[in-house]
Amino acid sequence: MALLEIQNLNRRFGGLKAVNNVSFNVEQGSIKAVIGPNGAGKTTLFNLIAGNLPANSGKIYFNHAQINGQKPYQIAKQGISRTYQNIKLFHGMTALENVMLGRHIRSRAGFIAGMLNLPWTWPEEKEIRDKAQEYLNLLGVAECADTEISNLSFGQQRGVEFARALATEPTLLLLDEPAAGLNIYETAEIGRLITKIKESGITVLLVEHDMSLVMDISDEIVVLSFGEKIAEDLPHNIQQNEEVIRIYLGDEDA
Amino acid sequence: MRRVLGSLLTVVISFCLVAGFSPVPTAKAENIKVGAILAVTGGASFLGGPEARTLEMMVEEINANGGVNGNKLELIIKDSGGNPEKAISFAKQLIEEDKVFAIIGPSTSGETMKIKNIAEEAQMILLSCAAAEVIVNPVAKYVFKTPQKDSDAVKKIYGTMKDLGISKIAVLTGNTGFGNAGKGQLENIAPEFGIEILASEVYDKQATDLSAIVAKLMANKDIQAVVNWSIVPAQGILAKNMRQAGWDVPLFQSHGFGNIKYVEAGGAAAEGIIFPAGRLLVAYSLPDDNPQKTLLVKYKVDYETKYPEDKVSTFGGHAYDALTILVAGIEQAGLDKEKVRDAIENLKELPGTAGIFNFSPEDHNGLDINSFEMLTVKDGKFAIYSK
Amino acid sequence: MDLLKRYIPVLFLLGLVIGIQLMTHFTGTGYYLTQLTMSAYYSVVVIGLCVLMGYGGQISLGHAGFFAIGGYLAGALTTHNLMPFKDYGLITFLDRTGMLVASKDLYGGDLLTVEPWAACITAVLAAGIIAFTIGGPVLKLKGHYLAMATLGFGIIIYRIGLATQYFGEADGISEVPGFKLLPGIEVSGSFGARVLNYYIAWAVVIVAVILLLNLIHSRVGRALRSIHGAEEAANAMGVNTSRYKLYIFVLSAVFAALAGVLVTHYNGGIGPSEAGVMKSVRYVAIVAVGGMANIWGALIMGIVLNFLSLRGVFGSYDDAVFGIILIVIMLFAPQGILKINPWQQVKSFFSVLAAERGEDTADS
């Protein structure tokens, strides 16, 4: 059975069918991309998986357990982590602290322990800090560790958000347009990084507009248009799929 | 910029602290410091406002006339806003820091009760302007109060009712300490006069409309009269709502009605309201041989000349009495606090705005039922009530 | 090292507290300690609210309500005479367990009242439970709705105090006895116990500050701050945001209630004004001036403004001063005028002494 299974998922906003009867699977250890023109329902789909939006109908299974209907934090605890199209970092905190938050589900010091600063929390705190620094290093943004997040460049912010998502040690990583706003060198860098992540055993589901990146790294592609799945195939097949070509030619955003 | 601001602030704060802690320059030795804790602002400002103005006026006049036994008075008014915690803080401040001779106030019973023990512990003469009887019952050695007793007001009202042949009444009270105390007294004393309370309601001190409750009470045809007990503007509103509804049973008010503004606000509806009050409100109509008359007329004229915006009220009168009592004590006993306290405790036949004060070790109020006069409203003015 | 950096300002505060006491002792100005003691207690409310507003990102216009729950319950329990009910089973039971104390009142009457410790625990627990119960629905709200709901809660507590005979209605509760924390250590307002009470109050403040500093630098504190930064993302990181918001709400309510208990014993009474809307607004104003997420700023402003207000410096403009503060701070310095960690200010004054370059502490 696949790691993530989506079955007949529906979500409406008023009369608009943002996600319309979509089903697909994501296999363990693969990179799957979701593409489609603007307004195709890609981000809505992510929000449904991550639990930010309730589905009107349909089911989502993760690791054989149904996760739709659960709260985002519960879903996160089961090993799904995500990034956002418009970066959502914690302002008023440093880059390091942002990534340390990623270790939240991997640590356990509670309210009372924190307030009393009990000694057993000290090694845990140190471990959180060390791990967070490690992920910052991995993303090449180690130098901004102590900088408040609003003072970072866009690219650095992307890096920190990525590091934060990885710090949770997810089984499934949802990436919402990881290359948006990046130049070609940075995009290529991101591509290499995503491949590396996959090699470390993390499954990746991404939404992306940059076709070269998508074709380059994904194992499989799902195409959405107006909330409906119109194709699901290997990258080179998708490139030749007539309907996909038609909607993309009809839409200059591609 | 922010750094500069921050540094600046640190400096300012240090300055404040340093300035705050430098010893207060001591005043000239012969001045008598009188502290006053009054609710000049806030929900009880209708009490504290006139009280503060009265004290300022009196101190000015006393000092212009050479002071008390040649000593000038120095008045320190603290505005508690009606908050007990501030009254406590101010009391301690006045006692220890300003080293006042005596404290006048606070305006409300709640505040007075909070500082009663402080005054006792510090052996500080406290002349409260608040009404509740618990202030002087049980008697605390250093605590006095100037407003008349609620129980006497109730007896006066019930006495009048008896004359009118009224025995079944409705009681409305405000949810202030004053209203609450009055409600208790009204209920306790009723049997003594053979009066039956058919309905009793409490309204909010900020109530702006009582027509619904008037309608409800009016439906009970047995009610022969209404007693309203509060010190708030709702007194006039009740009168209006009753008269508009065409309900013409007699309306009795407490001695808290002693402010002509309530009559003005009540307009035509206030006509015929009956209430007990000190004689201040009818100063001109008193016979010339009344021992209070000179004093009352003088206070009224002085106050209304100095504060043309305001009309004299019994509330300011309580502060007037407090300072008068203190001055009388000092004139008799000099500048020894203990002796002044003893002198006050033994003051007899001292005319004040609320009545003739006769203190004793058992009675730190010094007023009896005769300090009340039944008044009524006639042509928009207060007049002595006669059946 | 980090720990040391966190606690150095606390030591500094401790030094200041002792220094001020010594200064007043030698200049004969001991009377300042009265207002400093009261301000210290009010500051406990303020720093609790500061963590709720600054780190939890939740406004509360009802914290005077929690203060009043603490103060009123402690006051009522330790004051109301249970002698007439002493034959009832429950009262006898409580008496046997030592939860009640018998004493004589000022005028020689027999009194049987609840032990202040038991009353204190009851009051604080009650505030905690109430906060926990209403916290669920209240904290689901945002913005104006949240502000109004907390305001409404405060009003209801105020109304209950004002309408209940047990709580003394408009007069409040008077003649509350002292609170013996330990043998020889009593919270009370008598003139003789002033220095002792000054130290008790500041001990409470320092403990409260240490607890909160620990909290905001812990895993939970990080999670709280993340909620303020971006709630949705915090959720996606596995932070149970609603639970953390509830916890911090309860914590700040408990702080407020504890302050209420202690102030009531110190003052020997409590009145409805402590529950008033204006009180809640003041607490918010102080937090706003100190900087929303700045415990030290809130503490300093809490002390300074309460001290000045309690000394009557603002006269009849007291409320107006707080109104103006709210407007000016929110217009020109929404981060508070003490946005910069005051400890860093001190450091910059003595930069020569600072051996190493100060790094930004997390709460600045």
Add this chain to the structure above:
Amino acid sequence: MTPELFIQYLFAGITYGIIYAIVAIGFNIIYNTTGIINFAQGEFVMLGGMIAITMNAFMPMTLAIMVAVLITMVVGALIEMVFIRWLESPSVLRMIIITIGISILAREVALHIWGESVRALPYFIGNEVTSVSILGARISPQVLWVIGVCSLMVAGLSLFFKFTSLGREMRACAANRRAATLCGINTKNMVTLSFVLSAGIGAVAGCVMSPITYSDYSMGPNLAIKGFTVAILGGLGNSLAAVAAGLLLGIIEAFSVSVLPLAFQDAIATAILLLILFIRPHGLFGSSEAASLKEF
């Protein structure tokens, strides 16, 4: 309950209900154009009444009321221009605190101008004891004035928003501020206008109710809380629903005295407020879908 008593309660309820509705509409007008809840709304009512009373000493009442309303409108405009206009996308928290500050300040200024005493405008017709008989109940003609004037204002406002271009521009601004700006509407002026309008209607209400309820410096917050309850009850931003909700609250309050002690009358509004916030924050008449789209 006798029919007379019923009518009596009903009129008491309607009088207050319509006043609450006017305050609520004041909230809504400003909320719609700015997304701000103006906590100082009750102070407009206070100012209207107090200024009219002062002016009445120098001029006939009609003129005094007109002057008072004008001055209050100017105050409303000034408040917007001094405190609100130049803030760049302030947070909700910041706006809440600023308007609370304005409310406190307005109250304190009024205290120091007019003092603590309670005043009233004279009755428009007759005096304090005049009453008219309606279906066996006796009502002060001033009650009819309040109901009449307030109903006219509500009707006038709906017409204004529906049929004048200015009103339509304000509605456009309410619907989508950025889009309105793009269409060439000066949204900043629309915001000022909304303050002027809500100050104006508040002041009118303050004048007509003054003979019945009196005016004093501290009347604002109480009205604001009732008004806010009504605004939420009707669904924030929906003025016609606010009228319905206002009448509902007024009538509930009036009838409550027949079952509850009078002391709890004022707690009813707060209890309703909390209840509605907990179970239906989008109001009785609003839809949750629409409410969730609004930014908070």
